[in-house]
Amino acid sequence: MSAPVWNNKVVKWVDDRLPVFSMLHHSAYEYPTPKNLSYMWNFGSLAGFVLVTMILTGIFLVMNYTPHTDMAFDSVERIMRDVNYGWLIRYMHVNGASMFFICVYIHIFRGLYYGSYKAPREMLWWIGILILLAMMATAFMGYVLPWGQMSFWGATVITNLFSAFPIVGEPLVHWLWGGFSIGNPTLNRFFSLHYLLPFVILGLVVLHVWALHTVRSNNPTGVEAKTPQDSIPFHPYYTIKDLFGMGIFLIFFLFFVFFAPDFFGEPDNYIPANPLVTPPHIVPEWYFLPFYAILRSIDFSIFGVPAKLLGVLAMFASIVVLFVIPWLDTSKVRSSKYRPVYKWFFLILFIDCFILGYCGKKAPDDYFMGIEGLHVIVMGQLATLYYFAHFLVVMPIVGKLERPKPLPASISESVLKGGANA
Template identity: 70%
Template sequence: MSDFKSNNKVVNWIEERLPVFSMMQHSAIEYPTPRNLNYWWNFGSLAAVMLIIMILTGLFLAMNYSSHTSLAFDSVERIMRDVNYGWLLRYLHANGASMFFILVYIHIFRGLYYGSYKSPREILWFIGIAIFLAMMATGFMGYVLPWGQMSFWGATVITNLFSAFPVVGDYIVTLLWGGFSVDNPTLNRFFALHFLLPFVIVGLVVLHVWALHTVKSNNPLGIDMKGPQDSIPFHPFYTIKDLYGIGLFLMFYMAFVFWAPNFFGEPDNYIPANPMVTPPHIVPEWYYLPFYAILRAFTFDLPLLPAKLQGVLAMFSAILILFALPWLDSSKVRSAKFRPLYRQFFWLFFVDCMVLGYVGGKPAEGVLIKVGQFCTAYYFAHFLLILPLLSRIEKPKPLPASIAQPVVKAAALLAMIGFGIAGFGGQAQASSAGMPEFKKPAAAFSWEGMFGKHDQAALKRGWQVFHDVCANCHSMKLVAYRNLADIGFTADEVKAFAAEKEVPDEPNDEGVVNNRPARPSDRIVPPFANDKAAAAANGGALPPDLSLMNKARPSGPYYVYSLMLGYEDAAPEGHPIPEGKFFNHYFPGNAISMPAVISDDIVAYADGTKATKEQVAYDIVTFLNWAAEPELDARKSMGVKVMVFLALLTALMYALKRQIWKDVH
């Protein structure tokens, strides 16, 4: 470190007072790295990049977010609709959380496969587990912030975990809530902690890298570097390799951000939190599912140890047991490459975790309960029985004398694993059990596919249907009249639509509140003064707000389209429908309060299109989709540009990487 010299006087002046340059030289440039690292070693730096993206997007989201229960949901929707590029920041952040966990899970499994937790890397491993725990806490609290139904009920369920502890449990839960249920104090403190914890993670990452640089990187062979011939300097070899990996990863990440931004999310979270109604099937985010399955696997009470407490203890133990791993696995050989038995059990364990994840995302019923219990037992057996036993009976293959062989190109494999995990993350598309297949329009919805956009003519017709029919009962509180300019209405038409309704004005000089005509800047005025009035006027059933309907139901557009056309005049045999309800094939439970309003020629379209039932349904679904995702057109066209750019950049980085590495291979 002391041999650092520069020709630049300013650099030397700073260096003598604060040795940052020699530190960078030492730990980011010269840092001797095993020459045989494969692509599985990219995931650490990828996770660091992801952490930076999360902090950056999170910071700018926080500038527009309100952590009050009465504002949180709407402030998130304002970010999506009104804040410049707000939709991009939010989708980067929400999908970024899933990406972060994908990267970290691969990073952890890489450590498990190659024995990176073994001496002398135990403390490096511990800090890693601490980062994982901090990520889980951060992710959980972040998911609460949009204050949708899943936010609220996720928060309720997870905080209730602590009630399992005897005597102190209820006090802990009250303390966490700051009240007697999840409410405003809870949301406020979760926001504060969600802002803080990422910086704690940054600190832990610094320690993680410090520990790494002290003991040096493990490698696929799991043997120590024996001399200069085994290592290469970090720069430029691994800087360019990491950058190339980042390029590949960003394309994977951006595919979700621009084309499937709600893939990892739950439709229920586009319904504002309602403390009175739990959604029928609540699931945590996919990255908690294996642990959620372990939590639910315990169903028998034992003396002093009720099932609830067993589950909670098992769930925490499932992570904490990783701390004991360096001693549970006492084999001196690190890499599974030379441990024929361990390698097989590693993959069994991997499959076990995947199955647990699958089970965790499904309702706890039938054979899945038994599967979950078996996999939970196996999870712990892997650590407590198999690993200690293996290290005694296994005969490792002979280790090579030194790090010699060139790296394997695994870029394609990396992408495949990523997609595999993403597909797995698709999990709980809350199955509407017993529902018929959704109807599909004769022509696909115009906005589907990679380049699909909302059809302007259908949007204008859809607004006409909404305006003439739906809006008599349904509100659309998140859309403003001014937004109608985006679907092709002129400024004067927008003004006229707004002026049809009245809203309360500011109090005048005498303090009297009069009504004034609505203006384009006002949100679409609801048909009823409040939810109670709306329910009372509709036979006791509140017509839901339609702003987010297409995003708030699984397969939203198809659901709404099918619902519009799914009425029967008389309920079929064996499906008695209560008085005042109507039979619909696609409504959960079949008994819907809304009558069959859509019929042929219910509107006379201004553009002369024939208003068949199917056409009307198509148009209203198109309009509702625009209302829910007004950014869709801009999002997709930006996505194409981003992908073309990333492809070019990644290709360049790949070529540069080959050029830099060609004499090493």
């Protein structure tokens, strides 16, 4: 890549002393990108857009929020009623959390389907999972801040999970609470961390993009770019594609902001927190439901290990297993597009995650989809079993036994001649 020539004297003066414009030119303008990327690759940039939106709206919300148990709920109501456009800022922030998880979950499933975790992109994948973990922590702490019924009792249930760990559990819970029960110190700690962690996420995103530009983007064929004909400049081809995708996404996002702002929320959270009144059914936000179902599915002890501890370990293991996927997948073919057997198992995994989400939403003694005799807890156990079996059993075995379709010789061949049909 040749060094850019700047005609603007101010830009040239700045770039000679701090080559920020040259860096942007190489990384966002002429950055060589596989020519066959689909719209599934839009969700990374969409997630970045939502992150910036969340940080900006969060800064404005902080200006009017009071992190105190006696005033937090009323300060949120004041934002909604008295602050100019406070309702808009809060609804963008609240629904932005759901949009962020939607984008990231689609981004992760796309990476799983097209094998974006395989060498040399392991570090890129790891950073992505760290971003997911930081998002979960940020979202959980943010859910506590309105100090409604679900905020209080959700925080009580989730923080109490750490008490399952022997020896360190109880001290850890008391440290999280800042005392012997959830109260003002807890709210202050969660408020501080909720404000800090988005900037940690932003730093991880910078590392994620840095790693991406080092190993280059994967593509639907999973074949690496070998010649200049396999790539095109990022601008204008993918900037236009991203802008079009962003337009469609904004229609979806703003529909919820203006017409269904409480669609993803719980009505009980519009009731001020009351430690003396427990809601009939405590559920986390929708993006935690699959993990909550895994936690709840372990209702038995093994070798004297309590069910609560096993459930917590299973919940954390459901994330940890994602870190070792690059070594669990034994297939030499990267993209599931050319794996006729594995793609069906991937579809089962996709459906399985929705089943886990449904099970996490329902009470344990409810019937699954109204099917008499099939309790939600039993279906959750079956879905949990397949979730782990997919990564620990299906991936290694199918990768060894499957006969994939022939790969195209290059990205250009797949674009011009139909790929596997060539």
